[in-house]
Amino acid sequence: MSILTTTDLGITFATESGTVDAGRGVTLHVEPGETLALVGESGSGKSTVALAAMGLLPGNATATGSAVVDGHEVVGAPEPALRSLRGSTVSMVFQEPATALDPLTRVGAQIAEVIRNHQDVSATDAAARAVELLERVGIPSPAARAKAYPFELSGGQRQRVVIAMAIANQPKLLIADEPTTALDVTVQAEILELLRGLAADTGTGVLLVTHNMGVVADFADRVAVMLQGEIVETGLVEDVLLRPQHDYTKRLLAAVPRLTVASDPTGTSSTSSARSDPAGRPDTAPVVDLRDVSVTFGRGARAVHALRGIDIAVHAGETVGLVGESGSGKSTAARVALGLVRPTAGSVHLFGTDLVRSRGRARRALRSGIGVVLQDPVASLDARMSVAECIAEPLAVHRRGMSSADRRRRVDEVLDAVRLPRTLASRAPRELSGGQRQRVSLARALVLSPRLLVADEPTSALDVSVQETVLDVLRQLQADLGFACLFVSHDLAVVQQFAERVVVMRQGGVEEQGPTGATLVHPETDYTRRLLAAVPVPDPVVQRRRRADRLAALGTVTA
Template sequence: MRADAGAILRIDELTVSFRTDSGEVPAVRGVSFELAAGEALALVGESGSGKSTVALAALGLLGGTARVSGSIAIGDIAVVGAGERELQRVRGKLASMVFQEPATALDPLMRVGDQIAEVIRNHDDVSAAEAQARAVELLGHVGLPEPASRVRSFPFQLSGGQRQRVVIAMAIANRPKLLIADEPTTALDVTVQAEILDLLRRLAAENDMGVLLVTHNMGVVADFADRVAVMTDGRLVEEGPVDEVLLRPQHEYTRALLSAVPRLSVAERPAAAGAAGAAGPAAPAAPARERYVEASGVSVSFGRGVRAVHALRDVSLDVAAGETVGLVGESGSGKSTIARAVLGLIEPDSGSVRVFGEELRRARGRRLRQLRAGIGVVLQDPVASLDARLSVAECIAEPLLVHARGLGRAERRRRVAEALEAVRLPAAFMDRAPRELSGGQRQRVSLARALVLSPRLLVADEPTSALDVSVQRTVLDVITELQRELGFACIFVSHDLAVVQEFAQRVVVMRAGAVVETGPTAVTLSHPETEYTRRLLAAVPVPDPVVQRGRRLAAAGGAA
């Protein structure tokens, strides 16, 4: 089970297919590349390109339905054909993995310190007390505050960024020479994402550790990678230094991928351009339009007494017909809470929320249902928001069954077909199950369901954060076209400032439950008035490695 010494990871002519009821499905086709110690290689491509399959194959984690050929070597250990006992010695010791969603990677019933200690004791003959001491040390090493007390926390007591730091602590517990990170920052806001990338960069340098980064975020690639390998349809189509691939792409697919990336224009300018006090252009006067949402002085808290969490503090927000307002801020800033208050899912402690001119808390029964029928909702995760037991047609028809009970089955199917056509999906998809669709197709089904009643207001909560850049572009283009045709207002919750810049006419910046800045998007993002907004903008990575290195050096100089 030995391979030639050399690179920390060597993959040669890797081919992977999966056995299914309908036959053999190819996933990876003849992929070859190497990763040296201390190097960061980004593996990029759309969903279904095979990049995550390559990452899982590297650790022998594909499962019994996979058929693997070619060779994979980690150090001098050959992975393909190795037994489970041999692989267990590789995993966690010589190589480790950081998964996209830390909530599913951690045991919710175990304290985080115990989970780290378990990883240590699986590969090292130490006492429980020594393993716990090393767990505290590791939590401090990955930048978790108060590690001695946090070691006793359960995962649900930590934020998303803190949970990801715990997962990284587990991954580096035995000082591996290879770290595979599969979309480690996708669900994180930009400031936490920047902290996690800085952490991975530091750990790789300190331990001479090779990092294989699987991602669809080209800004993250520009910020972190030394080399880039581009995959599509299971094949490697381009590979090279990050500056060459991102700035001078050779393959048509790479160029198309990069052209779909939303770019935050202010982030690609010299730092001085966005300095405090800069005079921005005057915003054009907008014509008066009916206000579909009027939230005034809204405060929301969860819990009571000293343990109460103040999610919103005196927040005011208005959205006019045909307007898109972007809500941005870090996790916990309150942007999703105000969206839920507008939907009537949370009753404020104080303040008022008026939708279509009526106070939500005063509406009851039939009138409340009528108001809610005018609101469509698109959530972040289309997998969780669509019932796996229903067909696509049944998922889209759910609002019709609740709010248009007099419609017959034939009329419902006609409306469903129209909704699918509106989101650029064929009517033939009606009888498919959600699991048979790609991520972008599922999100368009969610959009069709949200629009099937022709609502006047669309609330979109992180609708594109988990999507590839090209799929994200398609979904945003569809929403833009439909808004132009139907004239609905939109509350767009996002941590992606580049998307908000392209999509929203106004932006509301939130922090710790309060609005810290608001105004026309172009003015607010180009000439922010508050230090917090400037910090958010500085944390956004751009898909230009030269510009990104300059921004990182400028940020490091400012911190010093």
């Protein structure tokens, strides 16, 4: 019997402007031990269907049809019945572990609480079981980590804690909503191996909600494609990803950035051309130049060496990709370039001026030439402001003599540049889609016509088609305006597509750097090779071989 079956499931939301259909006639099933991937663009209804299966729809939502979990009807079920299902029969792994965990409670206690909510066990037994679960999900020193707070763990470790909570009561259905989006490729590969092993060992069915087609190829058995609340195509992962039938599925797959590999013994192409470093770049001073930069946080035995003598330079009109695992120092290097972190040693020159030694008005003038685009536009845009006010804020800070009419004209210009209608200017950021908010963030970064743009994971939370649009806009703007771009990302396929040069970082140092077309296709170091081997490609046949090769290599290293 299927562990999850939805039949003609419909979901509507009551809003101030009327009802909105988020799901129409959704029919799907998940078998024990099977993984069904639910894919589609933002707003297609993927997460809404997942929440409906948990009985977690908000108060303004109405569900019709049927959603049966392990023989229990969820639609219309009373809250006490739903509470008994959640955490025991069905559990959920959310996208952002930092928001799923209580920052004021030790992780072991949080896992033990989940166990005691559904099982009649003592506090001592629940605490011991929590340590066992931490060990099962691969947390080192589980007894010690059980006493840690979430902020004391890395992103990958926090996600493992969330998985430990989700499997604490041996659920029959696990719903994973973008469980690897914020993780680097090696941690992502480890999390997928963990979930794969759990499904195989316990027969747990998995409903995977994701926009990462490489993850789908690596992990899913079947795929259901959603468009505007409806499922438009369903089938085995090989059929849907290699032989799509629906036009929308074909467009979705065409937008996926694909990693260029050196060779493919299977004869199956899964590559695209990598961007190469343009010849004949003018021999001018770089826009930003980090030389022998080191950064140390803390002192004595507790000192953390975030950067170790790195050299990074970015010239006008050039994009340099900064890649590496979490904790490698990517974001610290970007903050040094922004003047937000003072280096312990080395020099930082911005537009030919020593940024470290600059003070007061001169320093503000230098930083006015920098634009910043962050990963999460929701957090970087003030919810109390309109779109126009968010974009104009840098003008208010750095162009105080500018009239309100001139500011509005400049806002209209950058809205046109990022391909957003001017009618959005009066809206609040919450009224926009994820892709629109990210383009508002880009407009805000460009409103001062910066000479340097620092983009820190600007597309990781976006689906592939929106990501393609944002990158296309960014590429065209750089061609028109000629700014330098420091592009921080854990998505190597995007970096390969977008950057001319790449800097691979590891444990605060530069492992290797060079033209993208050479470094990411023919890497010189074992670390870069392992990093590339962990990237899932959206071809199930090729990815199956890549995963086997990677696990074999790790086995050799371990031995």
